[in-house]
Amino acid sequence: MSSKITPVYGPTNPSPEKFAKMKIKRYGSIIGLKPEKEQYYRQLHSSTWPKVLERLKKSNIQNYSIYIGELEGKKYLFSYFEYTGDNFEKDMQLIAADPETQRWWKETDPCQRQLPNRKEGQNWSDLELVFLMAKM
Amino acid sequence: MSSKITPVYGPTNPSPEKFAKMKIKRYGSIIGLKPEKEQYYRQLHSSTWPKVLERLKKSNIQNYSIYIGELEGKKYLFSYFEYTGDNFEKDMQLIAADPETQRWWKETDPCQRQLPNRKEGQNWSDLELVFLMAKM
Numbered sequence: 085m086s087s088k089i090t091p092v093y094g095p096t097n098p099s100p101e102k103f104a105k106m107k108i109k110r111y112g113s114i115i116g117l118k119p120e121k122e123q124y125y126r127q128l129h130s131s132t133w134p135k136v137l138e139r140l141k142k143s144n145i146q147n148y149s150i151y152i153g154e155l156e157g158k159k160y161l162f163s164y165f166e167y168t169g170d171n172f173e174k175d176m177q178l179i180a181a182d183p184e185t186q187r188w189w190k191e192t193d194p195c196q197r198q199l200p201n202r203k204e205g206q207n208w209s210d211l212e213l214v215f216l217m218a219k220m
Numbered sequence: 221m222s223s224k225i226t227p228v229y230g231p232t233n234p235s236p237e238k239f240a241k242m243k244i245k246r247y248g249s250i251i252g253l254k255p256e257k258e259q260y261y262r263q264l265h266s267s268t269w270p271k272v273l274e275r276l277k278k279s280n281i282q283n284y285s286i287y288i289g290e291l292e293g294k295k296y297l298f299s300y301f302e303y304t305g306d307n308f309e310k311d312m313q314l315i316a317a318d319p320e321t322q323r324w325w326k327e328t329d330p331c332q333r334q335l336p337n338r339k340e341g342q343n344w345s346d347l348e349l350v351f352l353m354a355k356m
Contacts, residue, residue, distance in 0.1 A: 092259065094266025096273075112287035112298055123228065129351040130230025137353055146355045147283070149300070151248035151347035154337060155291065162248055162347055164285070164300040201290060211287035211298055215265040217273055219282045 097214050109167045110216065113208035116197025117152060117159040125161075125195040126152075128188075135184040143179050144169030161196065163208065233350050244354070245303045248347035252333025253288060253295040261297075261331040262288075264324075271320040279315050280305030297332065299344065 093099035103109060117125060129150065140148060148165035169175050179185055193207065202209040229235035239245060253261060265286065276284060284301035305311050315321055329343065338345040 090259075092262040092266045094263075096268050097262065097266040110283075110285050110300075112285065112289075112300065114289055114291065114298070123226070126228040126233065126350055130228045130233040132232050132351065132353070140353060145353070147246075148351070148353040149246050149248065149349055150351035152350050153248075153250055153345065153347040155250065155296070155335065156294075158292070160291070161350075162250070162298055164246075164248065199291065209289065211289040213285055214262055214288050214297075215268065215284070215286035217268070217276060217281075217284040 091212070091214075096216055098216060103213070107168065108218070109172070110213060111163075111165055111167060112211035112213065113163050114199065114211060115161050115163075115202075115208045116199060117161045118195055118197055119159050121195035122152070122159060125192065128191055128195075133184060133188055135182075136188045139179055139182045139185050143175035145175075227348070232352055234352060239349070243304065245308070246349060246352065247299075247301055247303060248349065249299050249344035250335065250347060251297050251299075251338075251344045252335060253297045254331055254333055255295050257331035258288070258295060261328065264327055264331075269320060269324055271318075272324045275315055275318045275321050279311035281311075 091097075093102075098106065144167055146166050146168060149163070151162045151164075153160050153162060167175070196207060198207055199209045227233075229238075234242065280303055282302045282304060285299070287298045287300075289296050289298060303311070332343060334343055335345045
C-alpha cells in the first residue's frame with residue numbers, strides 16, 4: 085500500500101520537529117459531505133453564528149476557509165486554517181467545551197460523513213502538509 | 221444530482237461579486253496523486269526550485285501550502301493559496317510562460333492524476349469556497 089511510503093522532509097516540507105516550532109501552523113483536513121445536506125450546510129455557513137467565530141478566534145485560529153468539492157462522484161469538505169497559539173490541544177478543548185459551538189456542531193455534524201482515517205475523537209481527517217511557501 | 225443544489229451566498233460565503241472585490245483571494249484546489257510517484261513528489265517539494273518559488277511570489281501568490289490525503293483508497297493533493305494581485309489571469313499566464321516553471325511541471329505533472337471536473341487548460345480542479353473567517 086502507498087501508505088507505507090516514508091515521508092521526505094526538507095526545508096519547505098516541514099518535519100514534525102520544524103512544524104512544532106512554527107509560529108503559524110497550517111492545518112488541512114477533509115470530511116465527507118452528505119449531498120442531501122449540502123444546501124443546509126451552505127446556509128449555515130453563509131452566516132456562521134458570531135459566538136462560534138468568536139470562540140475560534142479566542143482559540144488562536146485565523147484564515148479559516150472551507151471548500152466544497154466533488155471527487156469520483158462524492159462530495160467532500162476541505163478545510164484550511166492557521167493556528168497561532170502555543171497550546172493547540174488546550175485551545176481545541178476550549179472550542180469543544182463551548183456550549184454555543186456544541187449547538188453549532190449539532191447542526192453541522194449530521195451534514196458530514198466521517199472518513200475511516202480520522203483520528204479518534206475527531207470528526208475531520210487530517211491531511212499531511214508536504215509543501216509550504218509562506219509570506220515573503 | 222447534488223450539483224443542481226443552488227449555492228447560498230452570504231457574508232462569510234462570498235458571492236462571485238464579493239469574491240472579486242476581496243484584497244486577498246483564497247483558492248482551494250485538488251488533483252489526484254499517483255501512489256507510485258508519491259515518494260518523488262515529496263522529494264521534489266522538500267526543496268522546491270527557488271526560481272519556481274520566485275515566479276509564484278512575483279505573480280502575487282502567498283501562503284501556498286499543499287497537502288496529501290487518502291480518500292476511499294486513493295491519494296489526492298489539496299492546495300491552498302492566497303492571491304493578492306489584481307489580474308489573476310495574467311499572473312497565471314506569466315507563471316505558465318516561465319521556462320523554469322515549465323521544467324518543474326515536467327517533473328510534477330507525471331506524478332498527478334487529473335480529475336474529470338477540472339477546467340479546460342488547468343491541471344488542478346477548483347474547489348468552491350463556502351466559508352471564510354479571515355484574520356481578526
